[in-house]
Amino acid sequence: MPKIDPTPLFHPISPGTPRPVRFAFDGVGVSARTGDTILAAILAAGLPCGTSEFDGAARAGFCLMGSCQDCTMWDERGRRLRGCMTEVTDGQRLRSRPYDDET
Amino acid sequence: MSETTTSDVIVIGGGLFGAFTGLFLARAGLKVTLLERGQVGAQASATNFGNLRLHGRSARQYPLSIRAQELWESYVRLTGETCDIDRTGHLYFARTDRGEAQLRKEVETAGRFGIDSQLMEGARLYDRFPFLAPGIRLAAFSPRSAVANPRLSTPPVARALLRYGGTVVEGCEVARFEHGSRGFAVTTADGRHFAAAKLVNAAGAWAGALAAQAGETVPMFSAGPPQFVTEPLPYRLHPSLHMVEGDVIVRQIPRGNVIFSGYPRTRSLVSGEFTYVPPEKTLRGMRALAESVPMLTRAEIIRVWSGVEGYLPDMLPVIGPSATLPGLFHAFGGSGGGFQIAPALGESLAALVRGEASPVDLKGYGIDRFGKSAEVSDKIRMEFDQPA
Amino acid sequence: MGGEPIVAIVGAGPAGLAATRVLVQAGLRPIVLEEATLPGGQGTRRLSPLSEPYRAALYGQGADAMARREDTENAILAKCDYRPGTLVWACHDNQLELLGPDGFVGQPYTHLVIAVGATDRIMPVPGWTLPGVFTLGGSQVAVKRHASFIGRKVVFAGSSPLLYLAAAQYLRLGHRDLTVLDTTPMAAKLRAFPAMLRHAPRTAMEGLALMAELRRGGVAMLSGGTIRAIEGDGRVERLRYVTRKGRETVVAADAVAMGHGLRAETQLAELAGAEFRFDPDFRQWFARTDAMGRAGETLWLAGDSARIGGAQAADAAGSLAAQSLLASLGRQIPARLLRRGRRRLKAQLDFQRAMTGAFRWPAETVAELPDATPICRCERVTAGEIRATLAAPVGPVEINRVKSITRCGMGRCQGRFCGPALAEIVASAAGETPGRLRAQAPVRPIPLVADTEGAEQRA
Numbered sequence: 019m020p021k022i023d024p025t026p027l028f029h030p031i032s033p034g035t036p037r038p039v040r041f042a043f044d045g046v047g048v049s050a051r052t053g054d055t056i057l058a059a060i061l062a063a064g065l066p067c068g069t070s071e072f073d074g075a076a077r078a079g080f081c082l083m084g085s086c087q088d089c090t091m092w093d094e095r096g097r098r099l100r101g102c103m104t105e106v107t108d109g110q111r112l113r114s115r116p117y118d119d120e121t
Numbered sequence: 122m123s124e125t126t127t128s129d130v131i132v133i134g135g136g137l138f139g140a141f142t143g144l145f146l147a148r149a150g151l152k153v154t155l156l157e158r159g160q161v162g163a164q165a166s167a168t169n170f171g172n173l174r175l176h177g178r179s180a181r182q183y184p185l186s187i188r189a190q191e192l193w194e195s196y197v198r199l200t201g202e203t204c205d206i207d208r209t210g211h212l213y214f215a216r217t218d219r220g221e222a223q224l225r226k227e228v229e230t231a232g233r234f235g236i237d238s239q240l241m242e243g244a245r246l247y248d249r250f251p252f253l254a255p256g257i258r259l260a261a262f263s264p265r266s267a268v269a270n271p272r273l274s275t276p277p278v279a280r281a282l283l284r285y286g287g288t289v290v291e292g293c294e295v296a297r298f299e300h301g302s303r304g305f306a307v308t309t310a311d312g313r314h315f316a317a318a319k320l321v322n323a324a325g326a327w328a329g330a331l332a333a334q335a336g337e338t339v340p341m342f343s344a345g346p347p348q349f350v351t352e353p354l355p356y357r358l359h360p361s362l363h364m365v366e367g368d369v370i371v372r373q374i375p376r377g378n379v380i381f382s383g384y385p386r387t388r389s390l391v392s393g394e395f396t397y398v399p400p401e402k403t404l405r406g407m408r409a410l411a412e413s414v415p416m417l418t419r420a421e422i423i424r425v426w427s428g429v430e431g432y433l434p435d436m437l438p439v440i441g442p443s444a445t446l447p448g449l450f451h452a453f454g455g456s457g458g459g460f461q462i463a464p465a466l467g468e469s470l471a472a473l474v475r476g477e478a479s480p481v482d483l484k485g486y487g488i489d490r491f492g493k494s495a496e497v498s499d500k501i502r503m504e505f506d507q508p509a
Numbered sequence: 510m511g512g513e514p515i516v517a518i519v520g521a522g523p524a525g526l527a528a529t530r531v532l533v534q535a536g537l538r539p540i541v542l543e544e545a546t547l548p549g550g551q552g553t554r555r556l557s558p559l560s561e562p563y564r565a566a567l568y569g570q571g572a573d574a575m576a577r578r579e580d581t582e583n584a585i586l587a588k589c590d591y592r593p594g595t596l597v598w599a600c601h602d603n604q605l606e607l608l609g610p611d612g613f614v615g616q617p618y619t620h621l622v623i624a625v626g627a628t629d630r631i632m633p634v635p636g637w638t639l640p641g642v643f644t645l646g647g648s649q650v651a652v653k654r655h656a657s658f659i660g661r662k663v664v665f666a667g668s669s670p671l672l673y674l675a676a677a678q679y680l681r682l683g684h685r686d687l688t689v690l691d692t693t694p695m696a697a698k699l700r701a702f703p704a705m706l707r708h709a710p711r712t713a714m715e716g717l718a719l720m721a722e723l724r725r726g727g728v729a730m731l732s733g734g735t736i737r738a739i740e741g742d743g744r745v746e747r748l749r750y751v752t753r754k755g756r757e758t759v760v761a762a763d764a765v766a767m768g769h770g771l772r773a774e775t776q777l778a779e780l781a782g783a784e785f786r787f788d789p790d791f792r793q794w795f796a797r798t799d800a801m802g803r804a805g806e807t808l809w810l811a812g813d814s815a816r817i818g819g820a821q822a823a824d825a826a827g828s829l830a831a832q833s834l835l836a837s838l839g840r841q842i843p844a845r846l847l848r849r850g851r852r853r854l855k856a857q858l859d860f861q862r863a864m865t866g867a868f869r870w871p872a873e874t875v876a877e878l879p880d881a882t883p884i885c886r887c888e889r890v891t892a893g894e895i896r897a898t899l900a901a902p903v904g905p906v907e908i909n910r911v912k913s914i915t916r917c918g919m920g921r922c923q924g925r926f927c928g929p930a931l932a933e934i935v936a937s938a939a940g941e942t943p944g945r946l947r948a949q950a951p952v953r954p955i956p957l958v959a960d961t962e963g964a965e966q967r968a
Contacts, residue, residue, distance in 0.1 A: 027641050027744065027764065028657040031563060031682050035656075051656070053559040058655035066640055071353045071377060072889040076743060078640030080886065080926070082647035082655065083551055084544065085628045087921035087954065088886065090352075096419040097960055098352070102650075103545075116354050116419070160910050161903045167913060272913045279903045289903050352921050352954055400599040400606045400950060404613055407957040421954035423921055 020044050020065050020114075027078055028061035041110040043067075043091075050106045057082070057089045057101030067091060067101050068114030077114075092116050125314040128154040128288065130474060131307055132321040133295050133331060135161035137460065138438075138452040139323030140278040141467025142474070144199070147285035149475055154315055155279065155287060156307070158294035162275020164325055168428025169460045170348065170370060170382040171274075172361055173267040174211045176231040176238040178458065179498075181437065183234035184481045185465045190265065192464035199464070201284075202277035204269050209372065210360035211266030212250065214257045214413075220365040221259045227365075228261045238263045252358060252416050268361050268372055271460060295324070297334060300446050319474050321450045326393060326431040328439075328453035335446045337488050340434055340495065341454050343389035344505065345396035345427030346370075346382045347406055351420040353377030358414065367503055368409040379420060381410055384504040386457070389429050396427040432456045433491075436498035440466055440486040442473060450474055451488050457504070514838055517542065517605060517618040519597050519777060522550020523820045524624035524812025526582050527827025528834075533588045535835050540590040540616065542597050542607065544953075548582060551626055551646055552671075553820050555579060559656040566681050567652070599950035600781040603807060606950070612959035620807055620834050623778050624827060627771035627813035630793070630929050632667070632871055633892075635738040635882045637767065641745030645768025648675050658684055660764025664748050666690040666736055667768045668868040673719045675766060680726040687728045688760055692769075693869045694733035694753055704863035708856050712821070734758075735874060739765050769870050772929055774814045776948035781808050787942050790865045791817055792872055793929065794945040800851055801833035802826055809834055822857035825850055872943075875933040884934070885927040887920020892934065899938040908935045908944035918946055921954055 020043075030051070037049035043060055050059035057079050060067050066076035067089045079089040082102045089101035094111040128151075132143045135157030143153045155161075173193050178186050197203055215221045224240070231238040241260045247253065250260075279289050294310040304318035322331045326343040358373035370382040383406040389396040403425050411418040433439065436456040443449035452470050455462075469479040516532060518525045521543035532539045549555035556564055564572050595609030605616040629644035636642070643651070643659050645667060651659045663679060663686065665672040672689050679687055705713040723730060733753035740747050748760045773795060775785065783796040783804040795816050798804045802811045809830035812823035829850045832842045878884075880893025898904055898915050905911045908931060917931050918924030924931070924946045932943035 023744070025763070027660065028651070028655065029661060031560075031652060031656050031658060051559060053557060055655055058651075058657050062657060070889055075638060076640050078744075079643065080647060081628060081644045082650040083628070084953075085922065086644075086886065086926055090921060092419075098419060098421050098954070098956065102655075117416075160905055160907060163905075163910050163913070276901070276903050276914070280901070283902055291903065291906070397601065398950065400601050400604075401615070403599070403950065411957040418958045419956055421956050422951060423923060423954045424919065424949045425951070426949055
């Protein structure tokens with residue numbers, strides 16, 4: 019399970035905005051505003067959005083406009099998504115690796 | 122007038138054929154100058170798929186191929202470096218009657234040369250390779266087959282050549298050569314001069330024009346396969362796979378990228394400098410790969426490429442002495458199968474250049490074989506776009 | 510060419526929208542392809558529904574005019590074959606390859622306008638891959654799309670007029686811990702300013718007004734010097750830089766927005782057959798076009814993807830490209846209109862060219878990067894690995910071969926973010942002008958099998 023940072027990277031412009039949408043990322047429950055992108059919700063929750071395949075360092079998005087692919091993640095059907103370009107849906111289950119990692 | 126650089130042998134072409142030929146000559150004590158029009162190992166030697174496949178070769182090629190595998194297995198000793206050589210094994214699989222018949226024939230041929238190629242089907246196949254799609258009739262596994270990273274394969278050979286006293290000149294396109302009583306005088310496009318008693322034409326897809334200067338015309342054409350690579354994914358897919366019906370050739374590297382190649386190949390541009398990958402071939406390959414390895418259905422591809430490779434009608438390279446000029450030797454036209462045989466080709470050709478017997482019989486590879494009744498391989502029909 | 514013309518416009522940013530407007534006014538119904546779900550582009554990106562409440566705060570008096578402009582754009586797009594959420598991933602033989610709601614589709618064209626914009630040009634520094642470092646453009650997208658700030662203590666670092674614009678947007682939305690660190694010294698800006706003022710007085714004055722606004726808002730502004738590193742334990746904690754006078758300085762931060770100007774998105778244009786030239790002022794490769802943006806028999810380019818010029822230049826270039834396209838269809842375009850358009854475009858492009866002196870791409874800093882600095886984010890290739898490859902006997906000298914050997918530029922972003930720095934490292938080793946990474950399809954990653962159930966609602 020990823021570690022939750024008590025001081026998240028993203029801060030909603032209006033901190034009090036309700037977060038009625040619920041989804042799971044790497045097994046952690048995350049809440050989101052209606053209309054949020056997956057990435058914004060994950061970063062506001064104090065989570066990174068994955069790790070580098072090659073040095074294991076945390077990824078947390080970079081260009082935020084679908085170009086750098088840093089926020090690559092997968093849904094439970096195995097589809098690759100860009101977290102910054104995809105609106106979150108209630109009940110969604112997402113992960114930072116393409117397959118479940120039992121080899 | 123610039124000075125002339127003199128050596129024992131000039132090798133034209135810094136691909137894997139030229140680099141290995143140069144290395145084996147230099148190891149035997151000859152002074153070798155290798156001239157490369159661009160950068161060492163950057164054309165077909167770098168753009169090919171990277172299979173070191175030991176079965177499924179034409180019967181004529183087995184002796185060369187077997188020797189080549191031994192040399193690839195000694196690559197680190199030969200060059201002092203590595204190029205991601207990985208003994209993954211190689212699996213052919215067939216989904217049709219015709220493919221199945223072809224596979225049995227291939228395995229029988231491999232067996233005649235002592236190559237271990239094991240037929241597999243049913244549970245035995247799927248237990249071992251669970252990622253394969255259902256519907257595979259028969260497969261053949263060659264445990265000794267391997268893969269290498271073609272992009273990295275040539276510079277270490279060229280560096281070994283340097284350590285044996287050779288010279289490598291990059292960015293040096295040969296414009297013409299003349300043959301006289303003292304051997305060969307080579308002039309480059311930028312006006313440099315080189316001289317040597319012996320000359321090796323290993324100029325890849327550009328070798329035909331040099332052969333023509335010796336009055337030897339070869340029916341070579343340039344083409345390349347559509348290839349693509351996926352994003353890095355967990356390493357699950359080994360060995361290297363090849364559907365005999367032709368449209369899926371695939372392997373995964375430990376970093377995670379899945380590399381695909383397929384047919385039909387595409388002719389290079391008329392300029393001979395580039396081969397496009399028509400998007401419809403990419404899409405077709407993507408679908409075929411997903412059908413063969415369903416776990417990759419959602420994989421994303423990040424890059425396509427092809428290469429400028431020399432092909433000959435019988436899908437075999439030219440290796441051996443010129444039929445017109447003593448002291449000139451040819452090594453080109455890998456026809457999509459040149460990567461694996463390169464080290465043995467270099468070793469054998471180096472022997473011929475030095476006036477010794479080739480360790481491997483090179484009969485059938487001569488440049489004079491393209492007469493009126495020239496053989497045309499079935500592969501030309503199966504693996505290329507047909508004229509409309 | 511026979512038959513009805515099929516006009517396709519790729520990109521619904523300022524350039525694509527301007528081209529669309531001109532073509533629709535001429536009675537055509539172009540196909541407009543946009544990867545995002547909303548039109549508007551990046552710099553002029555529209556607010557998402559989540560960010561809509563901040564419109565007045567962000568744009569002040571300009572908010573109403575902006576809303577009217579968006580209505581006009583919508584009305585024009587309604588008269589087109591407009592396809593949002595559609596990626597153009599390849600172009601070959603007068604056909605575009607699309608990935609959209611209907612999966613993979615081939616779209617032949619007779620006339621093509623490419624207006625796909627730019628992304629931030631990045632000069633890596635140690636620590637630039639830490640969580641909390643975003644692109645400068647990304648910091649603006651954070652507020653306009655994600656309704657979020659990228660941090661509590663934000664440093665806008667690099668060299669770009671957008672450092673000031675982004676900081677002002679954060680300020681207007683109530684953020685109160687902002688620093689602008691512009692690596693180009695003030696003296697260089699002063700030298701460039703007269704020319705900027707001459708070419709585009711209004712834009713130049715807007716820049717000054719922006720700086721005054723930041724000063725009033727208490728935003729710290731530093732200029733000159735070199736960014737040494739972004740540091741922190743698993744995330745951004747501080748930025749270390751050296752002033753022009755050589756003093757080491759540390760700025761506490763939990764987020765850095767970095768950018769050194771823009772990098773044209775040239776891949777699709779190259780696949781469509783454009784040729785390129787190196788622009789020494791911008792230190793990047795732009796497509797060759799005529800004054801109207803025509804780059805080939807069936808190809809026009811407009812906006813930042815053709816030449817970095819900003820939104821106003823993009824608007825002018827989009828109109829001109831469309832007029833040139835109409836002329837090729839035999840339509841009469843009043844010469845007066847063309848003259849005016851070309852003048853407008855030239856003024857903006859000259860302004861941008863003058864600005865390259867005021868906001869410098871710090872090419873020379875690649876030499877100072879420690880070997881351990883990652884250059885390629887995707888493949889994690891370091892400066893040291895690239896240097897070692899270049900230094901080896903028979904090492905590569907050409908950027909595409911360097912990529913081939915080191916993997917730098919081979920990852921998911923396809924060289925977009927490492928490419929400019931890689932080019933400088935190779936150029937400094939070879940002592941030549943920076944090279945250009947060749948474009949290869951797909952322009953973005955595409956799945957083997959398209960999912961048409963639409964879970965990736967591209968936002």
